[in-house]
Amino acid sequence: MAREFDLINDFFAPLGAPSGSELHNGREGQIGIGDDGAVISVPPGQQAVVVTDTLVAGVHFPLQTSPFDIGWKSLAVNLSDLAAMGARPAFYSLALTLPTYDAEWLSEFAKGLKAASESGCGEMVPLIGGDTTKGPLCITVSAQGWVPNGQAIMRHSAREGDRIFVTGTLGDAALGLKLAMPEFWGDFTPLSFSDEDRAKLLEALNRPKPQLAYSDFLREYASSAIDISDGLLADLGHILERSSMRFGYDLKGCIDLAALPKSQAMQMYLQQTHDWRAILSGGDDYQICFTVSVDKLESMREAARKYDLEVYEVGSIELRMEGDGQLELMKHGQIDFAVMQSLAMKGFQHF
Numbered sequence: 402m403a404r405e406f407d408l409i410n411d412f413f414a415p416l417g418a419p420s421g422s423e424l425h426n427g428r429e430g431q432i433g434i435g436d437d438g439a440v441i442s443v444p445p446g447q448q449a450v451v452v453t454d455t456l457v458a459g460v461h462f463p464l465q466t467s468p469f470d471i472g473w474k475s476l477a478v479n480l481s482d483l484a485a486m487g488a489r490p491a492f493y494s495l496a497l498t499l500p501t502y503d504a505e506w507l508s509e510f511a512k513g514l515k516a517a518s519e520s521g522c523g524e525m526v527p528l529i530g531g532d533t534t535k536g537p538l539c540i541t542v543s544a545q546g547w548v549p550n551g552q553a554i555m556r557h558s559a560r561e562g563d564r565i566f567v568t569g570t571l572g573d574a575a576l577g578l579k580l581a582m583p584e585f586w587g588d589f590t591p592l593s594f595s596d597e598d599r600a601k602l603l604e605a606l607n608r609p610k611p612q613l614a615y616s617d618f619l620r621e622y623a624s625s626a627i628d629i630s631d632g633l634l635a636d637l638g639h640i641l642e643r644s645s646m647r648f649g650y651d652l653k654g655c656i657d658l659a660a661l662p663k664s665q666a667m668q669m670y671l672q673q674t675h676d677w678r679a680i681l682s683g684g685d686d687y688q689i690c691f692t693v694s695v696d697k698l699e700s701m702r703e704a705a706r707k708y709d710l711e712v713y714e715v716g717s718i719e720l721r722m723e724g725d726g727q728l729e730l731m732k733h734g735q736i737d738f739a740v741m742q743s744l745a746m747k748g749f750q751h752f
């Protein structure tokens with residue numbers, strides 16, 4: 402029992418809000434780690450956005466992943482959800498299930514969490530509590546952020562004519578997974594990337610960057626947004642389903658394959674293999690997919706330039722007619738049926 406408290410004091414208490422910081426960073430009323438619960442005040446005029454994601458060893462990361470990277474990714478994927486909602490991160494909690502007590506592993510894991518907590522928007526995002534248990538390695542983080550009243554960006558508000566954007570290259574993490582676990586995709590084609598490209602692909606898999614710099618921008622310009630965790634097609638599919646349901650007519654997404662942003666490694670991979678699975682449905686990207694109405698396009702592009710934010714237009718939302726699929730993949734203005742048929746699934750699915 403003593404060890405459990407040592408573990409919390411040694412590794413996780415230092416990730417909390419620095420003492421005396423409550424007033425100074427506007428988080429009045431907050432109590433952090435150590436009591437039965439954390440106490441939080443929502444700043445006036447703001448709403449709390451609450452997100453939760455679990456990482457299971459062997460399911461969300463290869464077993465050989467370093468503890469630093471596991472810590473980083475556990476928090477980063479949650480901050481990514483907050484960014485896609487247009488929220489500014491405020492706190493997070495950590496439910497940790499560990500097979501053994503390993504001080505070195507814990508120390509590296511905590512360093513990875515800390516680095517991710519400092520990676521986003523200037524201020525460190527403090528840990529406010531959690532739970533520690535023994536069992537197969539599994540990490541659940543729940544993060545909370547603030548968004549001005551009524552301004553959270555949802556998946557359900559894309560409309561016909563809106564343009565579809567993404568914030569950066571797609572499919573690199575899926576290629577990283579192919580490098581780390583060639584057996585995952587069931588094919589063992591040797592990949593001939595340079596050492597530099599290999600390092601970049603593994604970094605995309607293990608250290609996804611939460612796109613927090615986009616939160617304010619998205620609130621201003623996006624009609625809908627989602628972070629790409631399961632793959633572009635699956636996650637854009639969520640926008641299409643929820644928006645169709647809300648507005649009462651069927652929408653489809655038309656994606657221009659040539660317009661998808663591609664890393665050098667991805668360009669080479671596509672040339673060699675013509676395998677579009679990684680970029681369209683591989684997942685683990687943690688870029689944001691968002692839609693913009695035509696009347697906001699110009700001001701959105703201007704703001705993106707001003708704030709140095711990468712935005713790539715990759716397609717549009719259209720009315721879905723009888724016989725149309727939910728997603729149309731286009732090459733040179735024509736639907737590319739061969740690519741569509743090559744995709745067994747739109748994205749990662751647990752079941």
Ligand SMILES: Nc1ncnc2c1ncn2[C@@H]1O[C@H](COP(=O)(O)OP(=O)(O)O)[C@@H](O)[C@H]1O
Nearest residue numbers: 451452453454455482485627628629630631636
């Ligand atoms: N076990 C659960 N209990 C309650 N809500 C859940 C559960 N699992 C998922 N959800 C909710 O379902 C929605 C979709 O979840 P998910 O597919 O995990 O989205 P994301 O890809 O953004 O993490 C979210 O609103 C999430 O909060």
Ligand SMILES: Cc1ncc(C[n+]2csc(CCOP(=O)(O)OP(=O)(O)O)c2C)c(N)n1
Nearest residue numbers: 454459460461462463630631683684685749
């Ligand atoms: C060992 C291993 N196998 C497979 C993957 C690929 N993978 C696992 S989960 C996932 C999607 C994201 O996970 P999910 O639990 O669906 O997160 P959410 O959509 O809820 O954010 C992907 C692409 C991986 N990263 N590591």
Ligand SMILES: [Mg+2]
Nearest residue numbers: 453454455630
């Ligand atoms: Mg989830």
